[in-house]
Amino acid sequence: MTDVTPLRSVLYMPGSNERALEKARSIACDGLILDLEDSVAPDAKTAAREQVAAAASSGAYGRRTVAIRVNSIGTEWHDDDIVAAAQAGPDGVVVPKVNSADEVRALVASLEKAGAPDRTRLWAMVETPEAIFDVREIAAASERLAVLVMGTNDLVKELYAEHVPGRAPLLTSLSLSLLAARAAGVQILDGVYNDVKDAEGFLAECAQGRQMGFDGKTLIHPGQVAPANEQFAPSAEAVEDARGLIRAWEDGQGTGVVTYKNKMVENLHVESAQRTLAIHDAVQALEA
Numbered sequence: 001m002t003d004v005t006p007l008r009s010v011l012y013m014p015g016s017n018e019r020a021l022e023k024a025r026s027i028a029c030d031g032l033i034l035d036l037e038d039s040v041a042p043d044a045k046t047a048a049r050e051q052v053a054a055a056a057s058s059g060a061y062g063r064r065t066v067a068i069r070v071n072s073i074g075t076e077w078h079d080d081d082i083v084a085a086a087q088a089g090p091d092g093v094v095v096p097k098v099n100s101a102d103e104v105r106a107l108v109a110s111l112e113k114a115g116a117p118d119r120t121r122l123w124a125m126v127e128t129p130e131a132i133f134d135v136r137e138i139a140a141a142s143e144r145l146a147v148l149v150m151g152t153n154d155l156v157k158e159l160y161a162e163h164v165p166g167r168a169p170l171l172t173s174l175s176l177s178l179l180a181a182r183a184a185g186v187q188i189l190d191g192v193y194n195d196v197k198d199a200e201g202f203l204a205e206c207a208q209g210r211q212m213g214f215d216g217k218t219l220i221h222p223g224q225v226a227p228a229n230e231q232f233a234p235s236a237e238a239v240e241d242a243r244g245l246i247r248a249w250e251d252g253q254g255t256g257v258v259t260y261k262n263k264m265v266e267n268l269h270v271e272s273a274q275r276t277l278a279i280h281d282a283v284q285a286l287e288a
């Protein structure tokens with residue numbers, strides 16, 4: 001079964017913003033991405049790198065999964081970012097614009113050379129046409145790769161597409177990436193929703209991501225955390241149904257066809273119900 005570490009809500013914050021790094025200690029998100037890439041201006045990159053490395057290794061974020069997003073391969077900041085991130089030892093190092101399995105293997109080698117502890121996993125961003133064509137190989141390229149992260153802003157830009165409700169222009173890329181993540185047994189996070197004031201649109205996009213199978217959503221504002229947590233956790237009804245379905249299956253063993261609420265139950269439905277309960281238990285443990 002895919003890892004059930006809850007990553008319902010994973011909040012980006014600019015690595016140069018001291019106030020945001022401080023505030024994140026009290027935000028109820030499952031994960032944080034301390035950003036050194038797009039949200040940090042070139043002349044603030046070096047100071048942000050030091051600030052982010054100190055924050056990630058401080059232990060100040062408690063139960064939250066902490067990741068550092070470095071600048072992409074080939075930029076002037078990438079190599080120093082990788083060394084600083086590896087030495088800070090966060091849960092994840094997020095690398096933007098990963099385009100191939102060879103890049104994944106080279107990134108893993110760089111992290112290991114820089115002394116990254118075993119707990120520090122690679123999170124690869126899928127946000128270019130090249131990555132979409134190679135996403136199956138990317139997802140399976142290394143045991144150290146634990147999460148795919150959709151970069152939907154970059155994808156829209158690269159495709160010359162538009163941000164529209166329902167995300168029709170992105171559905172092929174989202175679906176192929178999901179298939180790759182599931183085939184490789186890694187987690188996958190949906191992209192960000194840019195309009196921080198549009199609660200209705202955000203909820204609709206969370207629901208779409210959850211229905212497609214994403215483990216959670218990347219976020220840009222604290223106001224998006226609570227709705228994402230709710231949308232990506234099994235509802236009370238789903239938990240009750242999972243328990244009922246498993247009971248019906250156990251009670252019906254040896255009787256031939258089993259049904260629950262008038263619907264056929266087979267072993268595969270039991271496995272899905274067990275997964276729902278495993279996610280529910282993990283969320284409960286996190287929130288305890």
Ligand SMILES: CC(C)(COP(=O)(O)OP(=O)(O)OC[C@H]1O[C@@H](n2cnc3c(N)ncnc32)[C@H](O)[C@@H]1OP(=O)(O)O)[C@@H](O)C(=O)NCCC(=O)NCCSC(=O)C[C@H](O)C(=O)O
Pocket residue numbers: 011012013014019020021023024035038039096127150151152153154155191192196220221222
């Ligand atoms: C989008 C924002 C610029 C909005 O900022 P602001 O107008 O300051 O918001 P508020 O006034 O409503 O903020 C209220 C308080 O919350 C704190 N805050 C805001 N955002 C964050 C955050 N992300 N993390 C932690 N804390 C946050 C403010 O400091 C306020 O606190 P207080 O002073 O106590 O009232 C802003 O939200 C923002 O910068 N968001 C993150 C942007 C970012 O990281 N972008 C890069 C990642 S997204 C990306 O790159 C996608 C991908 O690569 C792709 O291709 O799609």
Ligand SMILES: [Mg+2]
Pocket residue numbers: 038096127151152153154
């Ligand atoms: Mg991007």
